[in-house]
Amino acid sequence: MISFCQFGAGRIGAIHAANIARHPGARLRTVVDVDVVAAAKLAERHGAAVGEAAAALADPAIHAVVIASSTDTHATLIEAAARAGKAVFCEKPIDLDRGRVEACLAVVKQAGVPLMVGFNRRFDPNFAKLHEQLRAGRIGKLEMVAITSRDPAPPPLAYVKVSGGLFRDMMIHDLDMARWLLGEEPVEVYAAASCLVDPAIGQVGDVDSAAVTLKTASGALCQIANSRRASYGYDQRIEVLGAAGMLQAGNQLKSTLVVAGADGVIGEKPQPFFLERYAEAYRRELDNFISAVTAKTAPATTGTDGLRALMLADACVESVKTGRAVRLSQ
Ligand SMILES: NC(=O)c1ccc[n+]([C@@H]2O[C@H](COP(=O)([O-])OP(=O)(O)OC[C@H]3O[C@@H](n4cnc5c(N)ncnc54)[C@H](O)[C@@H]3O)[C@@H](O)[C@H]2O)c1
Numbered sequence: 001m002i003s004f005c006q007f008g009a010g011r012i013g014a015i016h017a018a019n020i021a022r023h024p025g026a027r028l029r030t031v032v033d034v035d036v037v038a039a040a041k042l043a044e045r046h047g048a049a050v051g052e053a054a055a056a057l058a059d060p061a062i063h064a065v066v067i068a069s070s071t072d073t074h075a076t077l078i079e080a081a082a083r084a085g086k087a088v089f090c091e092k093p094i095d096l097d098r099g100r101v102e103a104c105l106a107v108v109k110q111a112g113v114p115l116m117v118g119f120n121r122r123f124d125p126n127f128a129k130l131h132e133q134l135r136a137g138r139i140g141k142l143e144m145v146a147i148t149s150r151d152p153a154p155p156p157l158a159y160v161k162v163s164g165g166l167f168r169d170m171m172i173h174d175l176d177m178a179r180w181l182l183g184e185e186p187v188e189v190y191a192a193a194s195c196l197v198d199p200a201i202g203q204v205g206d207v208d209s210a211a212v213t214l215k216t217a218s219g220a221l222c223q224i225a226n227s228r229r230a231s232y233g234y235d236q237r238i239e240v241l242g243a244a245g246m247l248q249a250g251n252q253l254k255s256t257l258v259v260a261g262a263d264g265v266i267g268e269k270p271q272p273f274f275l276e277r278y279a280e281a282y283r284r285e286l287d288n289f290i291s292a293v294t295a296k297t298a299p300a301t302t303g304t305d306g307l308r309a310l311m312l313a314d315a316c317v318e319s320v321k322t323g324r325a326v327r328l329s330q
Pocket residue numbers: 007008009010011012013032033034035038068069070071073091092093118119120274
């Protein structure tokens with residue numbers, strides 16, 4: 001039985017806490033949040049206690065931590081948990097600064113504890129099936145990947161200001177998916193970005209629409225399209241072209257209902273946002289972490305994956321700034 005302490009009782013924290021609580025091999029022992037009301041609510045829901053960070057990390061009855069607090073707390077909490085010998089699951093991104101991520105990963109390495117980074121999309125059942133078929137050679141040699149990832153609506157401006165920008169906050173998921181699907185590291189990145197949805201996002205120094213092209217050493221290409229707006233719901237699709245065919249994984253719809261009439265055929269919209277769309281992926285992600293901790297094996301996504309995705313996001317930012325493709329060393 002793996003006993004958990006969870007940091008963060010916000011949106012994603014509620015999901016992870018529920019997934020720990022439902023797992024037969026895990027229990028949520030402590031919830032820590034600077035917002036004690038939020039911590040108490042979540043702890044009560046799952047029969048856990050409200051705790052304080054230092055005491056929770058010093059508690060030998062706690063084996064693992066989930067870090068689902070605000071991004072600016074991740075690196076410090078990872079280091080503290082690693083030094084306390086706990087296995088760590090941390091939400092993306094580890095930090096917004098590459099140097100800070102590298103320093104944090106050095107502490108984790110020194111401590112010898114497992115660190116999993118929450119790239120939940122790899123655990124979406126349809127994307128996982130696509131990946132499995134791709135690696136099994138179902139469409140021959142991979143040539144091109146297309147990732148479409150559109151949020152239904154922009155986040156509040158207060159969030160945009162501290163998010164680290166579209167590339168490090170939002171596209172980081174797609175950049176991780178690109179690496180995972182391509183099966184090799186991109187060596188060249190070209191990014192173009194605009195403010196097409198809300199000029200206020202531009203006024204605080206961010207973009208809301210971006211198109212990125214990645215190229216690997218073997219010549220494989222990946223295109224990522226991000227928008228902070230899709231009037232029809234959360235748009236999450238992948239297409240991979242190979243020498244012998246094509247693989248597609250599409251949106252999950254609210255239901256499979258189709259209404260056919262004289263004016264046409266109308267289907268349901270995609271799920272509204274990530275909490276619904278990736279509910280199963282969040283479950284499978286945490287299952288993977290618990291299995292890895294129990295079996296003392298490596299989790300499916302690591303700190304290195306977190307660092308690599310951030311390096312690609314940094315390259316996108318540089319490419320937008322310079323208007324040129326950025327070469328990446330391996
Ligand atoms: N993988 C995904 O799909 C996904 C989705 C949403 C958010 N996230 C990531 O999860 C993190 C949290 O996002 P959210 O949307 O749940 O935010 P949120 O604002 O809803 O929740 C964050 C919580 O962290 C708490 N907190 C702040 N500082 C803390 C500290 N030092 N110790 C303990 N708790 C602290 C806040 O009080 C708040 O309750 C972010 O890093 C975000 O990037 C990932």
